[in-house]
Amino acid sequence: MPGVSATVFSIYLVVLVLVGIASGRQQRGTADFWVAGRRFGTTVMVFGLLASVMHGGSILSGVAFAGAFGGVAILPFMSFAAGFLIILTVFAKKLREAGGFTLSDYMGDRFASTGLRAFSAVVVALSSTVYLIAQIRGMGLILEGLLGLSFTTAMVVGTALFIFYVALGGMLAVIWTNIAQFVFMWIGLAIIMPAVFSAAGGWTSVLTRVESVAPGWTSVTGTSWSWGYLLSWWLVWLVAYATRIELVTKVLIARDSRVARYALPTTCVLVMIFLLYGNLYLGAAARLLVWDRIQTPDQAFPALVDLLLGPIGSAVALTGIASAAMSTTDSLLLMSGAAVAHDLLRKSYHEPRGLLRDEAYYLRASRLTIVTVGGLALIAALNTPALILQIVSFAVAMIGATFFFPLLLGLTSPRITPTAALASSVGGFVVTAAWTGCSLAGVPWAVALHPIVPGLGVALALIVGLTPWTAPAPATALARYFDPGPAAERPRS
Amino acid sequence: MQILGLPWQSVLVLIVIPSGLVAYQYYVCWQIRRGRRD
Numbered sequence: 001m002p003g004v005s006a007t008v009f010s011i012y013l014v015v016l017v018l019v020g021i022a023s024g025r026q027q028r029g030t031a032d033f034w035v036a037g038r039r040f041g042t043t044v045m046v047f048g049l050l051a052s053v054m055h056g057g058s059i060l061s062g063v064a065f066a067g068a069f070g071g072v073a074i075l076p077f078m079s080f081a082a083g084f085l086i087i088l089t090v091f092a093k094k095l096r097e098a099g100g101f102t103l104s105d106y107m108g109d110r111f112a113s114t115g116l117r118a119f120s121a122v123v124v125a126l127s128s129t130v131y132l133i134a135q136i137r138g139m140g141l142i143l144e145g146l147l148g149l150s151f152t153t154a155m156v157v158g159t160a161l162f163i164f165y166v167a168l169g170g171m172l173a174v175i176w177t178n179i180a181q182f183v184f185m186w187i188g189l190a191i192i193m194p195a196v197f198s199a200a201g202g203w204t205s206v207l208t209r210v211e212s213v214a215p216g217w218t219s220v221t222g223t224s225w226s227w228g229y230l231l232s233w234w235l236v237w238l239v240a241y242a243t244r245i246e247l248v249t250k251v252l253i254a255r256d257s258r259v260a261r262y263a264l265p266t267t268c269v270l271v272m273i274f275l276l277y278g279n280l281y282l283g284a285a286a287r288l289l290v291w292d293r294i295q296t297p298d299q300a301f302p303a304l305v306d307l308l309l310g311p312i313g314s315a316v317a318l319t320g321i322a323s324a325a326m327s328t329t330d331s332l333l334l335m336s337g338a339a340v341a342h343d344l345l346r347k348s349y350h351e352p353r354g355l356l357r358d359e360a361y362y363l364r365a366s367r368l369t370i371v372t373v374g375g376l377a378l379i380a381a382l383n384t385p386a387l388i389l390q391i392v393s394f395a396v397a398m399i400g401a402t403f404f405f406p407l408l409l410g411l412t413s414p415r416i417t418p419t420a421a422l423a424s425s426v427g428g429f430v431v432t433a434a435w436t437g438c439s440l441a442g443v444p445w446a447v448a449l450h451p452i453v454p455g456l457g458v459a460l461a462l463i464v465g466l467t468p469w470t471a472p473a474p475a476t477a478l479a480r481y482f483d484p485g486p487a488a489e490r491p492r493s
Numbered sequence: 494m495q496i497l498g499l500p501w502q503s504v505l506v507l508i509v510i511p512s513g514l515v516a517y518q519y520y521v522c523w524q525i526r527r528g529r530r531d
Contacts, residue, residue, distance in 0.1 A: 072503040081514035088518050093531070207498030220502050258525060265518035272511060 005146045005315035012184055012319055016165055016326075019176045023169025029359035030346075033170035033366050034101040034338050035253045044175060045254055045263035050270055051178030051327040052246035054185065059278050059321050060138070063304070064297035066283025070214070070222025071207075073230060075279060076237040077272055083241025084268040086408065088261050091248060094411050096257040098480045102335075103245055103403060104343040107425070110410050111418035112477035114352050116425065121343030123402050123429055124245060127395045128336040129377055132329060134392040136381040139325040145302055146318045155381055158322075162330045163374035166337075167367045171253060174330045181323035188320015189278055195308035200285040210284040217287070232450035239400035239452060243407065246331045249338075333374050341369040394436040394451055401428030401455030405463045414482045418473050420466035428459030 027033050040048065065074045100106050104124060108117025140155035147154065165173045200206050207218050216223045221230050241247065254260035286300040294303050305317045346362055349355075405428070406421040432455030438446030472478070494501045524530035 072499065072507050075507060077507055077511035078514065081511040081518070085514055085518055085521075088521055204498040208495075211498075218499050218503055220500075220506055261525060262522050265515055265522060268515050268518065272515075276507075 004311045005148070005318065008312070008315040008319050009143075009147060009322070012180075012323060013161060015180050016161060016177050019180060020165025020168045020173045023165070023173035023176060026172060027168075027170060027363060030101070030342065030362045030366060032172065033363055034334075034342060036171040036175060038253055039255060040175065040253055040259070041255055042259050042262045042266075044179070045250065045259060046267050046270070047179045047182050048175045048253070049247060049250050049263055049267040050274075051182045051185075051324075052250060052331045053244070053267070053271060054182075054274060054324055054327070058275070059185075059189070059282075059324060060142070060298060060301050062275065062279035063283045063286050063301040064299075066279045067287045067291060067300045068297045069224060070217045070219065071210075071280035071283045072218055072220055073222030073225050073233075074283075075275055076234050077275075079234045079237035080241055080271060081268055083238050083244075084264050086242040087248065087251065088264045090411055091242075091407060092251045092260045092264065093257040094481050095248065096251055096254055096260040100252060101342055102252075102338045103248055104339060105347070107403075107406060107421070108343075108347060109477060110473065110481055111406070111421045112473045113418045113422060114348050116406075116418065116422045117343060118348040119422070119425060120402070121339040121348065123399065123425075124343075125336050125339035125373075127399050128245070128332045128339065129373060129380075130392050131395050132332040132336060132373075132377045133381045133384055135325060135329045135332060136377060137384065139322065139329060140381070142318060142322045142325055146315065146322060152382060155378065158326065159329075159374060159378040159381070162326055162333065163371055166330050166333050166374070167370040170366070171334060174334055175253070177330060178327045181327040184323035185320045185327070188317040188323070189274075191313050191320075192282075192305060192309060192317050193277075195313075196282065196285045196289075196304070199308055200288050203281060206281060206284045206288065210287050214287060217284070229450075232453055235456075236397055236400070236450060236452050239404050239456065240396035243400045243403045244396070245335055245399060246328070248407075249335060333370060333377070336373045336377075337366060337370040340373065341366040345369075391436065391440070394432070394439075397436070397450065397452035397455060398429055398432045400452055401432040401459050404428075404456065405459050409463055411481060414478045415467060415472055416463065417467050417470040419470040420463045423466050424459040424463035427462045428455045431455045431458045 026037075031037055062074070095106055098106065098109060100109060102121075102124070104117050104120035107120040108114060136155055136159055139158045140151050143149060143154035143158050144151045149157065165177060169176075201209070211218045214223050221227060225233075251260045254263065282301070282304065286304050290300060290303040290307055293307075294300055301321070302318070305314050309317060341362065345365060346357075350357060402425045405424050406416070410416045410421055432451045435446055435449075435451035435454050439451060496504045499507070521530065
């Protein structure tokens with residue numbers, strides 16, 4: 001099995017390395033590196049968006065979670081669709097047309113605030129790196145099972161590979177490898193379909209049987225969730241999808257603001273189809289076929305593959321999962337690098353002080369940052385305490401509380417002020433982080449409520465409460481995001 | 494009432510409402526393409 005797996009996986013690695021080298025040759029400046037020269041049409045955008053959203057955990061944790069708690073409860077499709085709708089109708093056009101490279105660019109430019117830009121960059125860098133650490137460990141587990149390597153070697157090999165192609169080719173390499181990874185992922189999932197169908201039955205049959213084995217599995221609240229928990233689950237994912245940095249940042253690489261929006265609904269549909277099969281159906285099949293053979297739910301998908309496929313089929317299916325894990329890690333590494341090299345070094349330190357450097361300098365700095373951040377994340381992944389893996393599950397809530405209202409309200413009203421936006425971001429982040437800490441410590445009142453609820457509440461109160469009493473952003477900053485309107489066009493008398 | 498092995502409430506939150514929201518996304522894109530929305 002490791003011999004066959006190594007061959008299949010080696011083919012995949014060669015494809016990634018070639019893409020990295022080819023993309024590296026096309027890098028002329030930071031616009032090429034961070035946003036791939038904004039060259040992509042709708043089809044490539046759909047693939048890029050899908051690959052950045054669908055990570056290794058989407059299948060491994062999705063099957064595990066669905067198997068344990070119920071396939072309908074764990075899939076917040078309403079939140080996905082509503083989150084995408086917010087990006088489509090409120091965020092995408094203005095963010096793309098403003099011409100920034102990152103989300104921190106928006107925060108700094110819209111509110112004319114270096115402090116807000118730097119704070120946003122720190123939040124993005126920290127949360128992406130923490131998430132990256134967890135993803136590297138997930139990828140290591142997959143490669144360990146796939147190739148028979150030790151856990152440490154598997155993490156080092158996988159991380160070295162994606163550091164190589166991200167540092168060389170930037171966003172262009174991420175997008176093209178994402179497409180390759182997406183194809184591998186679908187082949188991996190498709191190859192198991194006939195075997196699952198034969199062993200467990202079709203859609204209706206599997207769902208009917210799983211309901212009899214695990215009562216409540218097909219209900220809205222699943223086998224054990226309360227309505228309160230489910231509502232906070234929907235809220236978390238609504239905010240998480242509307243502010244998911246991998247998703248919002250991809251909008252910036254579209255050829256124009258129309259393409260940025262056209263790609264969203266099709267991505268949303270494909271995500272749902274992917275999860276209906278990859279989580280709901282496979283989760284139900286795992287519950288029926290392998291649940292009594294495994295110690296923890298995370299082993300459900302590998303156990304299913306092991307039970308139903310031969311060596312070559314297993315190698316292809318698990319390579320698909322490994323490729324999905326890599327497609328998110330490379331996006332996260334690129335975002336961490338952009339936050340440090342572009343947002344902090346260039347925009348928050350050099351430019352405010354009038355320190356001028358050429359594009360070649362920033363391209364070198366960007367690549368060095370990618371290698372450094374990737375190396376640090378690997379070291380942390382090799383030595384990570386269990387706490388980091390617990391914190392990562394709350395990272396989307398912290399990002400959401402930091403950015404949701406400055407994006408949503410800041411892009412709809414020119415009246416929202418820099419002070420209010422900064423207070424909302426800092427307040428939302430601090431309250432969510434503190435509540436997360438209390439939850440992880442087991443404090444009863446904190447455990448009762450998901451941290452995003454108080455975090456969003458404070459963020460909303462601060463941005464709405466402070467706006468009437470503080471000064472708006474300068475007109476030059478607002479002009480990038482809002483039409484001047486009839487008053488501004490009226491000739492002066 | 495079961496539809497495709499799911500209770501009707503599950504079909505509502507998993508299929509019907511999300512499909513409506515996605516359909517609205519396509520409608521917005523269609524408006525943009527036709528020049529009826531900026």
